[in-house]
Amino acid sequence: MNNDDQDLKQLWQQQATPTVVLTQEALQKQARTFQRRTAWRNGMEYVTGVLVIVVFAFYIKAFPFWLMRLGSALIIVGSLVLMWQMHRRASSQRMPGSGADMSCLEFHRAALVRQRDALRSVWLWYVGPLVPGMVVFRYGVESALDPSAPFARGWIANVAIALVLLIVIGINLLAARKLQRKIDQLDRDAAEQA
Numbered sequence: 001m002n003n004d005d006q007d008l009k010q011l012w013q014q015q016a017t018p019t020v021v022l023t024q025e026a027l028q029k030q031a032r033t034f035q036r037r038t039a040w041r042n043g044m045e046y047v048t049g050v051l052v053i054v055v056f057a058f059y060i061k062a063f064p065f066w067l068m069r070l071g072s073a074l075i076i077v078g079s080l081v082l083m084w085q086m087h088r089r090a091s092s093q094r095m096p097g098s099g100a101d102m103s104c105l106e107f108h109r110a111a112l113v114r115q116r117d118a119l120r121s122v123w124l125w126y127v128g129p130l131v132p133g134m135v136v137f138r139y140g141v142e143s144a145l146d147p148s149a150p151f152a153r154g155w156i157a158n159v160a161i162a163l164v165l166l167i168v169i170g171i172n173l174l175a176a177r178k179l180q181r182k183i184d185q186l187d188r189d190a191a192e193q194a
Contacts, residue, residue, distance in 0.1 A: 022189045024104060031095060031108040038092040038115060049083045052076075056133075065144035071137025078129035085125035090118035105190055112183045119176035123169045134161065 056072040056079075063069060093111055096102045102110075118125075138158055141151045151157075 022105070022186075022193055027104045027108055028095070031104055031111065034108065034111060034115075035092040035095065038090070038111075042086055042091060045086055046083055049079045052079045059137075063140075065140050067140030067144060068137055069140075071133050071135075071140050074133030074136055075130060076133075078131075078133050081129040082126055085129070086118075089121075089125060090115060105186070109183060109186055112179050112186070116176045116179040116183065119172045119179065122172040126172070127165050127169060131165075 053076050056075045059072040060069050060076075063072070093107070093114075096104070096107050138161070141149070142153060145151060145153070147153060152160075
């Protein structure tokens with residue numbers, strides 16, 4: 001390493017790190033934005049869940065095959081469980097008022113942790129309730145429908161469905177990691193100001 005490189009490295013190491021000022025207003029804005037995004041995401045999930053229920057209720061009436069009807073009923077039940085779990089685990093929370101026991105920092109951190117934990121366990125409460133119905137429904141498609149039916153048949157269709165579920169799990173795990181980084185940054189910023 002030549003002298004110029006060494007000088008640059010020393011200069012870089014000696015420079016002052018800017019301190020982030022974590023104001024109450026900035027925290028409130030972050031918390032409100034996060035809660036709005038959470039509510040929007042959940043609203044879209046609820047709409048999707050209702051659409052799934054409507055479609056599979058139609059399938060119960062439309063298909064004469066008992067396996068497809070049973071699979072459709074299980075998917076409806078799974079969707080209801082999923083929506084209930086989403087409300088229980090991942091619904092947005094109300095910001096504390098000015099006289100609350102919890103500070104905005106504590107509230108925002110707790111909301112981030114809650115969403116992170118929900119995203120980490122999405123395989124259990126989001127994907128899990130749908131799997132039994134999907135398996136039964138797909139078995140009904142494979143065994144009862146004529147090969148010319150509109151549903152895709154064969155292992156390629158089943159692998160594609162499994163891949164979609166794995167991608168959903170993966171996307172949620174990545175989102176959980178991103179939230180963990182926000183939690184870590186919030187902790188660092190709070191520690192610097194303490």
